[in-house]
Amino acid sequence: MAKKQQQHNVRIIPLGGIGEVGKNMTVIEYGDEMIVIDCGLCFPREDMLGVDYVIPDITYLKKNKEKIKAVLITHGHEDHIGATPYLLPEIGAPVYGTDLTLALIETKLAEHKIDGVPLNVIKAGDSITAGVFHVEAIRVTHSIDAALAFAVHTPEGTIVHTGDFKVDYTPVDGRVIDLAKFAELGSKGVLALLSDSTNAENPGYTMSESTVGDTFESYFKKATGRIIVATFASNIHRLQQVVTASKRYGRKVCLTGRSMLKIAKVAKELGYLDLDEDMLVEPEELEKMKKNKIVILTTGSQGETMSGLVRMAAGEHKKLSMIPGDLVIISSTPIPGNERYVSDVINMLYRKGADVINEGVADVHVSGHACEEELKLMISLTKPQYFIPMHGEYRHLYRHAALAENQGLKRSHIFIPEIGRVIEVGRRFSRMAETVPSGSVIIDGLGVGDVGNVVLRDRKLLSQDGLFIVVVTISSETGELISGPEIISRGFVYMRESTDLLENARKIIMDVVGECSANKVTEWTTIKGRIKKALRGYLYESTKRNPMILPIIIDI
């Protein structure tokens, strides 16, 4: 800091979380220094067949590794921490987050057998200095405890990054979002606000988490059988409310589902979940208990195949099964794309004789994200010079931008970001600048980035009409057919009932090979191409399907 500071604009570069819900990651640069906020993953779209996760492409960060002064994590949801095992070792910079957030990251790193990542616990109200940046951690309310927003002070001005937030005046733990801090920043001057757009299409206010507790109470009060509550394990306040209602109505709680057990353990240890040991029962103990003394708290509120609730509903849970008269509370909203799975589990539950309460029926869920009025409040408190909506699909970003414009921000001061596109802001100047290397990296099994467009395109093709393999053995001397053609097909037609089709295909192949041999065509690529072309035409005409055709030539 001794040498004279050169004047720079602040460069804001989202590497994820734009035009999508997931893999949030934002870079803030000033001069030769940068910090990274969040390190999330994204679940694959249905058309990314066989893919496990998608994480941000951090080529840009790897190239600028020595410039990175800190990685700040807003909270412990997968879309903010899920890529940490893959990316933190590559980034190498010190990581800052709350105790809960870091505990969840640590669990992940341990599962990947990674150590040596420097994790630094901070709490709301703390400040840290990382290179030229002075960062304040600000308490926000969200659907996981210990969530933070960050005020990143740079020589050119302050950037406020909200993380995910809602304005909850009556959170379960009483720790209200620190609106005063946002107001204080606003009155001192905020250069740019980056704000959560997830619920920008929803008018009004998001209800307080406490309202869900009231609904739980009303059902717990009158229920005469077992109660099963499915929710996100990470929503510890939700878990707390189930525990509290259970206690009040003399029920004990049985936890099931891998992430439920894991997160409840961490949350208990850190004091985020008040759950006495004597409130807990093991699955094995339930049989001898009265039904009206039991609450089962489980994962599966999104209809996930391997979750506790789905295994119970399908009769595939090792230790727990549904009993007619069970009351099942599905305490969540289906994430877009999961509606079908949630509906499936509801159907299964009804067929097992359960009664099902979900968000259509009662207020058993509230969102963790701010709706329109809260978003306006954030803009109004921070009074930013520039506004950058983040975290959301484009529909959300555009709506959020429209809100900001309605509040008086100039259109030229609002930037709808793109992944990798640099947004340069300064006191006197701003622009959309160049695009840095960025995008998506696919995780499939152990592979990081080895599945790309070609592999996905092939999977898609194979999934539609299957596969038609042709093996011909030809003489390397004459080009004549020695054996075959052998045909192997999968996922195309039921072979035993398609003898005519196969016979005709065989004839077509023999004709092509014969012709090639007669015309001295010996180039394999050519022969393969001709087989493919002839077969594709015939198969499409006969079936209106286009299997992947794979000719294999063996020469002897």
Place this chain on the structure above:
Amino acid sequence: MAKKQQQHNVRIIPLGGIGEVGKNMTVIEYGDEMIVIDCGLCFPREDMLGVDYVIPDITYLKKNKEKIKAVLITHGHEDHIGATPYLLPEIGAPVYGTDLTLALIETKLAEHKIDGVPLNVIKAGDSITAGVFHVEAIRVTHSIDAALAFAVHTPEGTIVHTGDFKVDYTPVDGRVIDLAKFAELGSKGVLALLSDSTNAENPGYTMSESTVGDTFESYFKKATGRIIVATFASNIHRLQQVVTASKRYGRKVCLTGRSMLKIAKVAKELGYLDLDEDMLVEPEELEKMKKNKIVILTTGSQGETMSGLVRMAAGEHKKLSMIPGDLVIISSTPIPGNERYVSDVINMLYRKGADVINEGVADVHVSGHACEEELKLMISLTKPQYFIPMHGEYRHLYRHAALAENQGLKRSHIFIPEIGRVIEVGRRFSRMAETVPSGSVIIDGLGVGDVGNVVLRDRKLLSQDGLFIVVVTISSETGELISGPEIISRGFVYMRESTDLLENARKIIMDVVGECSANKVTEWTTIKGRIKKALRGYLYESTKRNPMILPIIIDI
């Protein structure tokens, strides 16, 4: 009818539309005679890879062909008429429906080059006699015109089949649901009511179609650019309301989308759509028109890939493109499973500079199905002895059954159906009886029923981790490797970057073949099995993926 009538129970057999939304088909039997109501298709679930449609298995009807006296069609939606080209020729009985319904069926039959199916136009209020059955056609309101319910009078009592319905007191054409007829049937005595369960989870009343017109008015009044409305082509009242609002505000209408053009033509010809030729403009004419004189009425409200709206949003429409400032009204609700596609098109539209109004923003859509209060009204008017909820997933059927129970029906008089399961009802006796052959038949391209579980399982497998083909040529005398192993893989890993993996796999295969040869193992199945086993272990360990492994042995 001369011979003495023997006393029978009525047998009600749903062949589709139970535990699902789609492929509706119900059989009503009395003695040796039967009628069939509806003949629908179902769109495949996402996990039915590559499948086009699913239709009911009508093995039971084919076996009893001579007993079928009539096929009654309630209305012209795909889930009620979509299977007609596949099944009507097999059933062979005379078909009854309204002019619009039959016109839509005729278009389908013509596309499949089928003629000779006897189609008989009826209208609400008509009765027909089919064998022992006396059938009355009753007007209902729904999201397509000319929809019917049926009262099927049998010697044992009257069965009321509502078809799809809502209670709309102010439909666009003024033709209100015939509640008086349902009341009359109720006072004379209804043996069983089969009623539409689609919206049984929704409290209150479904809003009238007219309310959508009011919303259209409010947007048309203030819009200054082009207006694009996407909706189901079959919702002719919706089209009418767009046309009416266009007329009032001096705009002309451009139709696009294959089914939009087709259905608008049929509806105009039959007098269901009042649309003067001079209100219509061709896509080519739009360029020279003022933007505030234009309405584009298109398909694509479900985000369907090939629809007008999606092609426009993606910039792939041959004649129409988006213009910044366009107002797009998406006048529908995403069908479960389509949320992702609808969201995609909304995102694309925003990026093209359009403003998007969908059901979250304004009342631009109402359902065609009755909500709780309307369902109760139907039960209350018809006062059935037995109640059978139909048309819906199990969650809907169970809720509908609960409504009926709350209205005083005995639980033993309520039957939640299963596909193929016979429900026997009589004045003095009722039971769930045997299950007849039934289920789903898959349509894929030209194939009807040739894609079954094995093919679908293979497609699924191929879609997840792709394919690993191994070709080995061995001597038929010694069992020794002559050439290969050759490895071809698709959708598994990016091959060029996996040379080590392939080299190791090759070695493993050579070891297996060598061992087999040394131990005189010549049985191909055994050799293939050993290759598969060895490779599966190695590939999974190296990649945590399980491609389909296909060993091919060529012997020379």
